[in-house]
Amino acid sequence: MTGRQAAPGLFISLEGIDGAGKSSHIASLERLFAQAGRAVVRSREPGGTPLAESLRALVLNEPMDPLTESLLVFAARRDHVVQVIRPALARGDVLLCDRFTDATFAYQGAGRGFDLDVLATLERWVQQPDGAGGAALLQPDLTLWFDLAPEIAAERLAGARLPDRFEAQPADFFRRVRAGYAARAAAEPGRFARIDAAASREAVGAAVEAAIRERGWLA
Ligand SMILES: Nc1ncnc2c1ncn2[C@@H]1O[C@H](COP(=O)(O)OP(=O)(O)OP(=O)(O)O)[C@@H](O)[C@H]1O
């Protein structure tokens, strides 16, 4: 055999409450990987396919109960996993995703108070290749958690755009969402890197880069 073996696909999700600063760093992450010679796919949830983007518009704007909301985000995710995420990882690409299933546990679970066991069942259905049957659950290789106090996030978002159904929630909702992320990070410390999102843009960017470099993914 000759030549280098192709790098395996890498799945990195960015998480945090609304306004924590995720989107501000996704482009520089893409540049870092591109400079290291990796093909990069950038995506987001809910969304990432035409069908999932249609569901996103409903979830962000139409009134609905927490079960409907959970079913719609997981329906969007299933299409995204099948059409975009698994093919990208199979090609060996780096998939950068603005939110994934931790957001469902944080927003629908901790924020709305929806049943975590039902979410875990939906997670198995959606993230196993053939639905709820045996094979490994698709999860990010790394989750960058942009951790920020809701009060600071609200200041950053103030006047920036018309708030959607989530952004319009009170500070208490975001306190619960933040606690939901903290619980997910505590349960899987190897997958999560907590980024202090209250720091300057430069310091946050450096922390994000360090989290990638220390895993040896830019070598
Ligand atoms: N470290 C920082 N210091 C100060 N302001 C910041 C910082 N990072 C981002 N911002 C500003 O905060 C606002 C929210 O940032 P951004 O859109 O990246 O957050 P987000 O996590 O993607 O939010 P959402 O999930 O609601 O889309 C933007 O106006 C951005 O310019």
Ligand SMILES: Cc1cn([C@H]2C[C@H](O)[C@@H](COP(=O)(O)O)O2)c(=O)[nH]c1=O
């Ligand atoms: C994946 C996912 C997202 N949400 C919420 C979180 C945000 O308020 C919006 C997405 O907006 P963004 O500007 O792209 O961050 O959707 C959710 O409630 N549940 C989920 O699973």
